Amino acid sequence: DSGVTQTPKHLITATGQRVTLRCSPRSGDLSVYWYQQSLDQGLQFLIQYYNGEERAKGNILERFSAQQFPDLHSELNLSSLELGDSALYFCASGPRDSTITDTQYFGPGTRLTVL
């Protein structure tokens, strides 16, 4: 158990809908990272937040947005969902102002299915 929690575990929704995925980092960690893992695209880095501010941006679609709140939990919002958005979404947290090459602790993931 990494100490990172993600909710919900599974999410099934329809095309065109909007969903919110939630992540709570490990106690004391200030950085949160979001990743998408799908069968055809593999693992992709989406975005990093550090202490409430966007720190690094990866391959994140404009339909997706994220934020980190004062209590350090983070939410990933996915809108206008398409079939291709079906994937496992991981959140990871890192200590202090970690960079992408620092050790990250991954949560168990949220499996999103878009029908």
Add this chain to the structure above:
Amino acid sequence: QKEVEQDPGPLSVPEGAIVSLNCTYSNSAFQYFMWYRQYSRKGPELLMYTYSSGNKEDGRFTAQVDKSSKYISLFIRDSQPSDSATYLCASGATMNTGFQKLVFGTGTRLLVSP
């Protein structure tokens, strides 16, 4: 052509064998190279990273980067059944815009039999 290519495997070896996992990349701008291990139904965990050509060792694991040939390797000595997992290589660079370009290989599934 994908920017990071990795053989999906599976690669099956007996316990105690030396394992060689490989990736190639095509983007000369990549500055750092990483290896992740992912057990079934779990998130990935960072094993090693390096910024330069050459070898980096950590216990039974050695990461090797050859920037001239754009080749990345991970060697596992004295492999154990607990090493059975999917290994993902990744290459990345920080762009001038702050955009973090990080590209993962599709992963190689390793099976170590007792």
